Amino acid sequence: PRDRDQVFFVNQGVIPNIGSRKWLLPKVQGFDEAYRDIASFNFNARYFDRLFLTGLSLKDWQTAAHELKTSLSDAEIENAVRKLPEPVFKTSGPTIIANIKSHREHLLQDATEYYLFLAKEVNVVGSDKNEQFDVVRQDDENTRITVRKINKDGELEQTLYERNFKTSETKEIRLYGLGGNDVFNLSGNVNKGLKIRIIGGEDNDRITATSHVGGIGKKTFIYDTRQGNELNLGSESKNFTSADTTVNTYDPHAFKYDYLGPLGALGYNRDDGFFIGAGFSTQKQGFQKDPFASSHRVLARYAFLTQSFRIDYQGYFTDIIRKIDMQVNVDMRTPNYAENFFGLGNNTTFNADQYKNNQAFSYYRYRSKQYYVNALFGSKLGKHHSFLLGPAFQSVNVNFVRNDFLSDNRGTIEENPDLYKLKNYAGLEFRYTFDSRDAAMLPTKGNLIRAGASAYKGITPTASDYQQISGEWSFYHTLRIPLKLTFGNRIGGARNFGNYEFFQANVLDGNTNLRGYRRNRFAGGSTFYNNTDLRLRLFSFQTYLFPGSLGIVGFHDVGRVWEESEKSSKWHRGYGGGIWIAPVNMFILSAEYAVSRETKMPLLRASFLF
Structure with missing residues (x-):
């Protein structure tokens, strides 16, 4: 057998202990006094055991466990461990002996628990x-x-x-x-x-x-x-x-564990300051349902600078009716949620030097309460295509604050009372996705195309009808020179029709498509943007805690908006670079510095921009 030296693997320390949890890498729990979770500890044997042990009853398992337990005397355990080299025994022998004896006492319990897991x-x-x-x-x-x-x-x-x-x-x-x-x-x-x-x-x-x-x-x-x-x-x-x-189809490797684990968010940008988030994610497996039968993701986030609170829920249900899937999205933003508004158009002005501190910049913030819900139904077409269609609901109530940019430019509550009244919208949304990327978090090749269309009808007296179309195309290609250099490019845009409100305008900003600019910096009826990344992997590493990759990134963004009441030929650009790390090659942590003609700003995020 391979890896016999890992039988008595020791997993100590705060980070390794967290890493061995059921929702991350439970197979590295380590050889302690007892298994924290025997089912996930046997991850590497998940296919073999479910193929070759299906004929055994609970009595068979318990009989084998009892026979093994009674045959392993204290003397046999101690004599076996004492055959280790003297320096090794002196350091670890007593602990190994104690742990083996403890496992012996838990044999019947572990066998029963693992049997019930396989028997489900x-x-x-x-x-x-x-x-x-x-x-x-x-x-x-x-x-x-x-x-x-x-x-x-x-x-x-x-x-x-x-x-x-x-x-x-x-x-x-x-x-x-x-x-x-x-x-x-x-x-x-x-x-x-x-x-x-x-x-x-x-x-x-x-x-x-x-x-x-x-x-x-x-x-x-x-x-x-x-x-x-x-x-x-x-x-x-x-x-x-x-x-x-x-x-x-019979696939002996089809089995997947159900999943329940925590979610976290931590980052920084100029508009929110530092923000944190917490939540959970679940996945439930089902027969011939790929990649899962259902998933739920709940994340609550709080931004310290603006004291804004937001909760997102995403649910996905595979084959709820034959081959029809359902996706549910809920986005709730508290009554004091902060957003930026600089006006509509491509030529809106902003003096970053004049509004450096948070108190001064609050002039450009507006507060609101927002709710967004949809329930979309669709299907996968082959390996790469999917589409969704279904009803949606949006509710927005903008707070009135005297002497802010919104009231100075769109009217006070006395001058434009409808602006600050509750607006509800009901509509229909369509989404199409083509995804041939080799990995979602750290892609090195492939394409991602997203397209969408929506039509909303105002269902309160002050809400107007509007429609929107949008689309973007991202593609990736990697060269070895000899380091691994990934070229990523994204082209996208959107267009509104009808009498949309300022908070429904399409936007360009540093968080989504134009690095180097404040959130919602440019807003208008139509947008176009292009993002280019060069991601160079400097090296891969293997530490005691986890494997991973580390690299640097350089980027250039360009884009603009169009508004019917404005004529403009200006294009806005942002550029910069940063460093990224991919722990366990499962997620990304990136630190970037973006520069534009308006400002310079750091960006910390748990992903690439695209």
């Missing part, structure tokens, strides 16, 4: 020969599955698989016939039972499913091609036969 969803896999799968729902707790070989004469021969499943332990069983002319028989009437999925496989199969399970919802699901198979299905069965042959 079980694959029973046939072969490319002919087999008969017999499933009997014996009672509310027990379901018996037997797999036997069918010879060339159609007669049953030896038993290949046999196990009794318990409803209290197992939620779902998947029977894969693979190749051959297989026979599936499912019978028995019970009040409650586990889910049975029959995936017939290639060739011509005969499926008889007449069992019945009480309660709401069906518990038997049939997957196969529509042609060449004989089906005899009762009312309990749900027929998912299809002309698509991929319905029969």
Whole structure:
């Protein structure tokens, strides 16, 4: 076996301890007195164990654990460890002995816990020969599955698989016939039972499913091609036969762990100052649902400089109706949420030297309460394409502050009372995405195209109708010279139609598409921007804590806005550079310094701009 020197791996320290948590790298928990989570600790064996250990019952696991526990005496453990070289034993021997004895005492508990993890969803896999799968729902707790070989004469021969499943332990069983002319028989009437999925496989199969399970919802699901198979299905069965042959796919490496982990945000920009955020992310796996059945992401953020609070929720549900997915987005901004407004147009002026400190710059800030919700439905088209379409709702209420830029230029509450009244909008949104990047966080090649269109109708007296179209294209290419140099370029723009409000204008700013400028610096009916990055990876590294990469980046941005009431030929530019680090090559931390003709500003973020 490989890596025998890592059997007694020691994981100490604050950062390594955090890194070994279930939501990050649980397989590096280390050899302590007990496993924090045995299921995730066995991550490297996730495919092997689910393929070769499916025939064992809880009694089998507990019997093996008991036999091993009783056979490992204190003397045998101590004698074995004392064979380590004397300097090693003197340093680590007593701790290793104590930990082995502790693991021995936890053997039965660990075996039971790991069995229940494997038993939750079980694959029973046939072969490319002919087999008969017999499933009997014996009672509310027990379901018996037997797999036997069918010879060339159609007669049953030896038993290949046999196990009794318990409803209290197992939620779902998947029977894969693979190749051959297989026979599936499912019978028995019970009040409650586990889910049975029959995936017939290639060739011509005969499926008889007449069992019945009480309660709401069906518990038997049939997957196969529509042609060449004989089906005899009762009312309990749900027929998912299809002309698509991929319905029969068996992937021994398809298993993924469910996920629940924390989210954090930390950064700095000139407008928000330092901001922090906290939340959580979850992913739930499901049968033939890639990359997950559902995901939820909640993040709350607070900006200290502006005392602004914001909560985002993103939910995604795969195949909620056949091949139709659903995405839900919620964006809530508190009644005192701060945004910048410099006026509409490409030639709006701003004297950065005059408004260096936060108190002076507050002249350009307006406060509001905003809510945004949508529920989009769509599907994936092949490997790279996806589209979403659905209803959306927007609510905005702008606060009135006397003697700020907004009231001085758009009118006070006495002069323009409608500006400060609640405005609600209901509409329809469409989104299209093409994504062929090799990685989302640290792409080195591929393309990302996003396009969208929306139409909103004002549903309160002071809200007007408006429409918007937008799109952007990012592409990446990497050269080795000999260092790894990635060229990234993004082209994008947007256009509004109708009577849109100032807070619905398309914008250029340093946070999204024009580095070196304040947030919402230029706003108008139409925008165009181009971003260019040169990202040079200086080296990869491997530390005691984590592997990763470190590099530098140089960038140049250009863009402008158009407003009907203005004529302008000016283009705005920003440029700069910075350093980035990719811990575990899973996420990015970047520190950049951007320069424009208006100002110079640092940017700290947990990603690249695009």
